[in-house]
Amino acid sequence: MAEIFYRVNPAEFLADLISIDYTSSDTIYFSQKKIDGLVEAFSQKTSTILYATPLIRSEVFRSTTRLGRKSVVKRKVGWWRQFWLLLKRAWMQASRDGPTNKVRARMSVASAIIFGSVFWQMGRSQTSIQDRMGLLQVAAINTAMAALTKTVGIFPKERAIVDRECAKRSYALGPYLLSKLLAEIPVGAAFPLIFGTVLYPMARLHPTLSSFGKFCGIVTVESFAASAMGLTVGAMAPTTEAALALGPSLMTVFIVFGGSYVNADNTPVIFRWIPRVSLIRWAFEGLCINEFSGLQFDHQHSFDIQTGEQALERLSFGGRSISDTLVAQGRILMFWYWTTYLLLERNKPKYQQLEPPIFDQPQSRQQLELEAPPVDSDEPYQELGTSPLDEVDKVKPDEQR
Template sequence: MAQQLEFAVGAAVILAPQYGIPVFLASALGKLVFKSRKRNAPGHLEERRESNSKQQVSLQWSHVSCSITAQNGETKQLLQEQSAIAKPNRLLAIMGPSGSGKTTLINTLARQVACQKKLDLTGEILINGQPIETANVRQGYVQQEDMFFSQLTVRETLMMAAHTRMPGHATNAEKAAFVEDLIRRLGLSKAADSVVGDKKKRGLSGGEKKRLSIGAELIAEPVLLFTDEPTTGLDSFQAEKVMQTLKDLCKEGHTVISSIHQPRSSIFAMFDDLILLSEGRMLYTGPASQALSYFEELGHHCPQHYNPAEFLADLISVDASSPEAQQETRLRVNELAAAYLEKQSTRTQAAGSSRAGKQESLKAPTSLDRPHCSWQRQAQLLLKRSWRQISRDRATIMARTIANVSAALIFGSIFNRMKLSQTAIQDRLGLLQVAAINTAMGSLVKTCTTFPAERTIVTRERSKKSYDVGPYFLAKLLAELPVGALFPGVFGTLVYPTTGLHCKWSRFVRFMGITCLESFTASSMGLAVGSIAPTGDAAQALGPAIMTVFIVFGGYYANASNVPKGLRWIAHTSLIKYSFEAFCVNEFRDLTFVNDKPGRVGSESGEEVLDRLSFGNSSVSRSAKGLSRVMLFNYWLTYSVLKAKRPKFQRMRRPVAAEAAHTGAVASSSDESALSSHNGNGDH
């Protein structure tokens, strides 16, 4: 029903632009009121509090395989028959060379494998003996790439996560106290008020960002934590601090699973359990302290005073430096895989009996529905965050200010004090055209540059159900309003008086209004392109390319009456056309241009100039409505795309043997129930 309503709103905006703004605002207000009536069930909040206290879980997976089929029909095996167990209070490390399947296994266990048509994912994952689909536990996933809003501090980032992911019954004081304690535990006290930073502004170090990523996940109080190569790109000191943080979490009762490439010896000593992968195959699983003795039994001895992690990494890697080395190392890896498979059956039986004994002591929570704050509260928090991100980005603000001031001064010097002569008609047209292009390009390029990166962060936060698309998008638009009006306002204020455009105050006000409206429309186009384009580079290439087409059909280079009928629809979607048209009508109407050449007399009215441009029947209000229609359509398109691009993850298919066993168990249970019912009827 909600999707049908949104589609109807979009259709109204497109087909009836004169009612677009009222319909758009009314629908947003209605949605706000509707969402505000939703409240979190107190029973769920209390259930979450009880189930999460001192909760411990063990995660077991068996016969997990993953393969993908290429377009040529060739199938690549990413994971082959993976079976192991992760226990609470123990740090499980997954080691292997690049391409061994570490990230694929982590994503599979965390149920974060991106949905693909030709991907086959099979296996069974149990939590405390229950299928993971029914044993709903709170989990956190620290991905390899750290993504945050660069202008927010550590404390502000964690407080934002606390407001959106902690239970609704928690007060602001409780959330603040939890965040302060978390900052202390993560060793971020000195950096608590430092901004995250980016390429333009220096901020946190790599290790501090990684610990902040861990903290953002700990806000939700997960009992199961996954980390994908948390030490990548860090120096040895920072890497050890990050891994010590994970080790401390294990001591608190968490179940932590971490993939890692090649750790130093001090980090390897922190591992309780170890999994070794090579080319998607498991070569070892068990206590990390017993790994060297296991391979010694197979004839591979670690040299004395040698980093065991480096020894194991070299042992399970395939050397592709030469055909001979590749053949030799691949043969060794195949032998290790075969040796592991021989011992796996015995180890599986032992794990099964151990699991049966522990099933009663470890009980998974039955319901952990994450509560959300209200729709208005989400919008309020997101508006505050968006405004901080925009207003604190001084480098971007300074660059855009300099660009607009410079453009205004250059245009003012070129078109300085234009007179009312016929030769000045061309000057005015040229000035109005470049003014429209400058305003549009500035807003478009800025949005295409920043929004794709922000979209990635929002998508990740949405996968954690931190907030909805509606409040985020509304907050972003409201936060962009002052900035969207500031820079075109600076440009228009400088260029209008210096060039000698129409001297009436009302014409100046209209010029400023059109400039601001065009800036918002170009920004909306950048949002639409940024939401559709797969990457930031693609958005930066696609946005200006589309704008170039709009410039060609803007009315300056090609007269509308001369454009082929099959292409005239493009002009009705061109924000340059509507802006240039409004500028021309605002400037030329009621003006008369005299011929100042010696020996010639005559004049030309502004209406004649407009007729020559095919703008004779146009008006400023009509052009403004056209811009508004394009802007609202872009907003609607962006919102629809963002909502449609919600994270989708691959479902795991049970292996044939497990499915048959499950079906048999269900059938047996049904037979027993039927027999019991039959006996009961007979006795009665």
């Protein structure tokens, strides 16, 4: 027996033992029958010491099915209870993934050092304007791709578990997605903060504390939006390999329309909706507004860019604020989460319409009564246990004297 349950979590085994499988009418029948047997065995076990009132066989059946019905009702957990339990599980899953978190932290530091070395201590010359734009574009792409790749590589495998647990009515999709979003905020925000902390002083970007805080906030929100996009790709793709192929391809389209390669005013009309949904574009625009606002550049000719506001006008980023870009990224995040919910709800396993529970079917009740343990026909009552008083009644009168 020990070899059979080797490497099996005892808690999961016990939870599966007392759960009803709603896959089909046969599975619900046999799982309910199994639970009724456990209830009856437990009742017989607890009645071996105290005297139990004799019950007719049909009464035994009604009592056990009543307990079975109560066990089914107790399985229905409220929305907030589901959310709280799923939040604790998601937090444990995110915080205990030590090897993955260490690799992501090292990659954030390594990429920040590489980018900081290439764009080391940028000045205020005319050539530094292009360098700053290139660095901000690379920072936006690196942050989005890191979050997307991590989510796309994990969620397709997790989706199989979610589909199975939702099919068994363990919880709903709404509490699961909300708990996953909130649980990943502390861990997911750590890596963009590490990246910004290392890169910002090396490249000598806008030297104010508020600008540094806004820089970290923009890349953090972008990371969550890319992670939400990865959830949608994972819910859409049939396998992990397909998701890893689809995710970067879709991100490449957003990079092309990210604001650095193609100006928004020069974008063909048929493609002008893409920059509006590109998280790379909104992150790049927010970083540029944060960096160029208030900067003064060295100039020798009248046609040179003298202020950061002029650089923003050439990128068609004038007239907006950082809060506008953050709101746009928040909308993209909610769009991807809502799309993930719809895809999971649509692609969830479909089963045949279940029959009524077995304790509401007369035929099943009669069948269970026939399968009850046999008793002597001369005894209309079945004793569930003995009492010390029964032993006293068996003593002869002479022995009592």
